[in-house]
Amino acid sequence: MDPKIQKVLDSQTRTVTVLSCLIAIQESFGYLVEGAIPAVAQRTGASVNDVYSVATFYTHFRFQPPGEHQIELCWGPSCQIFRSDALMKQAEEFAGIKFNGTTPDKKYTLRGLECAGACALAPVGKLDGTLVGRLTPEKLRERLIAMRQNGGGGHHG
Amino acid sequence: MSALRELRWNRESRRRDLRANGEGWGNDVSTPATAYESLGARQAAAQGQTRVVVQDGHCSRAVGSRAVAEAFRQALAGRADAVLMIAGCDGACWLAPRVLVITPDGQQVARHEIMPGERLTAFGHVRPEDAAGIVASLAAPMAAAPDAGAFWSLQRRVVLRDCGAGDALSLDDYVARGGYGGLAKALAMPPEEVIGEVLRADLRGRGGAYFPAGRKWQAARAAQLSKKGPLYLVVNAEEGEPGVFKDRHVMEGDPHRLIEGLLIAAYAAGASKAYIYINAEANLSAERVEIAVAQARERGVTGDGVLGPAFACAVEVRRGAGGYVCGEETTLLNTIEGYRRVPRLRPPFPTDAGLWSRPTVIQNVETLANLPFILSEGADAYRRIGQGAPGTKLVSLSGAVQRPGLVEVALGTTLRQIVYDIGGGPKPGRRIVAVAAGGPSGGLLPEAALDVAISPGLLHPTGAVLGSGGMTVVDDTMPVPQVVHMLAQYNARESCGKCTPCREGTPRMAQALERLVEGKGSAKDIEELRALAEIVPAASLCGLGQMAAGPITSALHFFGDEFSRLAR
Ligand SMILES: Cc1cc2nc3c(=O)[nH]c(=O)nc-3n(C[C@H](O)[C@H](O)[C@H](O)COP(=O)(O)O)c2cc1C
Ligand code: SF4
Ligand code: FES
Ligand code: FES
Numbered sequence: 001m002d003p004k005i006q007k008v009l010d011s012q013t014r015t016v017t018v019l020s021c022l023i024a025i026q027e028s029f030g031y032l033v034e035g036a037i038p039a040v041a042q043r044t045g046a047s048v049n050d051v052y053s054v055a056t057f058y059t060h061f062r063f064q065p066p067g068e069h070q071i072e073l074c075w076g077p078s079c080q081i082f083r084s085d086a087l088m089k090q091a092e093e094f095a096g097i098k099f100n101g102t103t104p105d106k107k108y109t110l111r112g113l114e115c116a117g118a119c120a121l122a123p124v125g126k127l128d129g130t131l132v133g134r135l136t137p138e139k140l141r142e143r144l145i146a147m148r149q150n151g152g153g154g155h156h157g
Numbered sequence: 158m159s160a161l162r163e164l165r166w167n168r169e170s171r172r173r174d175l176r177a178n179g180e181g182w183g184n185d186v187s188t189p190a191t192a193y194e195s196l197g198a199r200q201a202a203a204q205g206q207t208r209v210v211v212q213d214g215h216c217s218r219a220v221g222s223r224a225v226a227e228a229f230r231q232a233l234a235g236r237a238d239a240v241l242m243i244a245g246c247d248g249a250c251w252l253a254p255r256v257l258v259i260t261p262d263g264q265q266v267a268r269h270e271i272m273p274g275e276r277l278t279a280f281g282h283v284r285p286e287d288a289a290g291i292v293a294s295l296a297a298p299m300a301a302a303p304d305a306g307a308f309w310s311l312q313r314r315v316v317l318r319d320c321g322a323g324d325a326l327s328l329d330d331y332v333a334r335g336g337y338g339g340l341a342k343a344l345a346m347p348p349e350e351v352i353g354e355v356l357r358a359d360l361r362g363r364g365g366a367y368f369p370a371g372r373k374w375q376a377a378r379a380a381q382l383s384k385k386g387p388l389y390l391v392v393n394a395e396e397g398e399p400g401v402f403k404d405r406h407v408m409e410g411d412p413h414r415l416i417e418g419l420l421i422a423a424y425a426a427g428a429s430k431a432y433i434y435i436n437a438e439a440n441l442s443a444e445r446v447e448i449a450v451a452q453a454r455e456r457g458v459t460g461d462g463v464l465g466p467a468f469a470c471a472v473e474v475r476r477g478a479g480g481y482v483c484g485e486e487t488t489l490l491n492t493i494e495g496y497r498r499v500p501r502l503r504p505p506f507p508t509d510a511g512l513w514s515r516p517t518v519i520q521n522v523e524t525l526a527n528l529p530f531i532l533s534e535g536a537d538a539y540r541r542i543g544q545g546a547p548g549t550k551l552v553s554l555s556g557a558v559q560r561p562g563l564v565e566v567a568l569g570t571t572l573r574q575i576v577y578d579i580g581g582g583p584k585p586g587r588r589i590v591a592v593a594a595g596g597p598s599g600g601l602l603p604e605a606a607l608d609v610a611i612s613p614g615l616l617h618p619t620g621a622v623l624g625s626g627g628m629t630v631v632d633d634t635m636p637v638p639q640v641v642h643m644l645a646q647y648n649a650r651e652s653c654g655k656c657t658p659c660r661e662g663t664p665r666m667a668q669a670l671e672r673l674v675e676g677k678g679s680a681k682d683i684e685e686l687r688a689l690a691e692i693v694p695a696a697s698l699c700g701l702g703q704m705a706a707g708p709i710t711s712a713l714h715f716f717g718d719e720f721s722r723l724a725r
Pocket of ligand 2: 482499500651652653654655656657659660697698699700701702703
């Protein structure tokens with residue numbers, strides 16, 4: 001087992017399950033790194049198949065490193081009523097790709113959120129992990145430009 | 158798994174032996190009442206000081222409350238007459254970020270804005286640059302009082318009483334507000350009597366199914382008699398339903414109230430271990446609940462002795478990994494055990510065989526947060542709240558109203574009161590068309606049907622239910638079929654795929670609606686929708702599939718013309 005993965009798995013202080021292991025790995029590495037699945041199987045005594053099926057079942061897990069910058073916009077009901085579709089189009093034009101994808105240069109990841117839990121502040125987005133409410137096209141444009149300008153240091157999570 | 162289970166069982170029984178010998182407890186805290194008194198001895202650090210309360214929640218952070226809190230921290234540095242307090246939001250989301258200034262009146266200040274006898278000044282839309290000015294005039298703060306209409310006066314706050322004004326990070330503050338008093342009372346009664354009181358209060362599950370809480374506890378107790386070993390309590394804090402943000406609010410604003418409710422339920426049901434299951438995205442909820450759990454453990458409120466050696470209950474926070482269906486109770490059990498997020502067949506019911514096949518009581522956050530009131534004030538006081546059924550309901554009000562937010566109303570309040578009086582009605586120049594109650598699992602009610610009173614049962618014979626209390630208001634900017642389409646798309650994305658009718662049927666409903674909305678539909682699409690709306694619920698294992706047709710059925714009933722017009 002990769003010692004880095006091992007260290008993460010060993011650092012769990014609570015009841016250890018397949019799911020808790022996967023969450024721990026994604027939290028430390030930003031995604032399920034190569035070797036994660038067999039390591040979790042070894043650790044929990046579950047089969048590789050079982051671990052894989054758990055990992056693919058939850059929307060939370062990624063198998064690819066995310067882009068340097070995360071652009072997430074909520075497409076839940078309240079946000080759609082406040083025309084989040086227009087914001088999504090704007091983000092797609094900015095990044096040059098469709099939603100739920102990563103640009104080939106791995107710079108931007110675009111993802112839809114089912115509901116960001118801040119519906120009373122709709123429309124809502126999450127930019128590099130930070131929730132932003134009462135979005136307008138202008139506010140989004142400003143944020144995206146700022147994102148492009150401050151280059152590196154993307155946020156996993 | 159079985160070795161693990163055995164290990165756990167051994168640990169539990171060792172703990173019981175320890176307790177029987179009274180180890181770990183001094184004589185002075187041997188009864189819940191004395192233990193509770195000694196808790197209160199440390200209270201009220203802020204007595205005599207002005208409290209500057211910054212409401213810092215998951216959602217208000219999205220409009221800058223963290224920066225506001227930091228600005229007040231700096232502005233208050235070195236002040237002896239005033240302290241900064243971090244609270245959750247009070248639900249007036251349209252005014253976020255919010256700051257309250259509470260000045261002492263010599264006597265215990267009632268904690269909430271809607272309560273009489275306090276000196277409280279509330280600010281809305283606060284920016285970091287406002288901090289210095291507000292702090293400079295603390296003695297006579299100038300309220301930037303926005304017109305809140307009937308936002309407060311029509312609410313009845315039991316669960317949310319202290320959300321927004323109580324310290325979210327302090328056990329002492331909770332105790333100073335009377336907190337853990339209900340637990341002390343419960344512990345002085347035999348568990349059966351606690352169950353009796355809760356049954357008399359007719360407390361029903363606020364997660365949406367409205368099953369009597371006390372009956373669940375009785376069932377689990379009975380199941381445990383025939384099986385040696387632990388009984389678990391699971392707190393369902395998944396809240397994955399879009400449009401619902403109530404449980405998060407309670408966890409962020411008053412986490413000790415949840416823990417007190419949890420311990421009352423655990424004591425009544427006989428649970429020795431409780432898991433609080435919190436959604437992967439709700440980081441602030443998890444953070445504040447973890448802090449509260451640690452404080453409670455340290456002060457002898459949870460763990461090996463709950464206010465004394467007679468009852469023990471360990472509390473553990475667990476995190477999930479996303480998906481609406483994870484909130485379904487048997488799916489939740491699979492998730493905690495670390496398996497795939499699919500529901501289990503019932504029976505057996507969780508009260509018979511739940512977590513690791515042990516009797517398990519599953520309860521929603523809001524349900525549990527009602528218990529401190531019921532125990533401290535009594536079932537009779539609780540029964541006096543509400544019409545038709547006792548108690549209150551948290552309603553997550555969002556969409557096209559002037560004052561969206563989280564509100565708590567007595568059962569029996571009408572949707573019209575919630576939307577127009579509390580919510581302030583439509584935005585200028587717009588018209589309210591419908592309310593999507595219960596989100597993707599609920600129904601669409603037209604404006605004309607809003608006089609219905611909220612109750613645990615049906616809101617309308619078309620099948621619209623109160624559910625977990627999500628209400629998204631739709632105005633004339635978006636046609637109803639488009640709203641239904643987006644709810645149907647949601648169900649299609651979230652189906653776990655275990656049952657064929659749900660897996661295949663939910664996308665087909667979404668596709669038929671898409672054709673209609675895009676103007677490519679025909680009468681055949683409406684027929685297909687009607688047919689699927691019969692089949693999918695009938696042949697689905699869990700509530701997601703069973704309720705997935707709700708928005709479609711109700712919309713076809715009330716807005717049939719709009720659909721026919723699209724089906725040329
Ligand atoms: C698809 C689906 C999602 C659900 N999501 C939640 C949820 O997020 N929170 C919750 O408490 N109950 C949810 N429920 C209801 C639970 O199955 C269960 O009834 C509830 O947790 C029991 O607690 P209560 O009796 O205190 O309401 C959901 C049910 C279904 C079918
Ligand atoms: S009804 Fe749908 S979500 Fe529920 S178990 Fe079946 S396939 Fe899964
Ligand atoms: S619908 Fe967007 S935050 Fe809930
Ligand atoms: S702004 Fe935080 S609950 Fe609404």
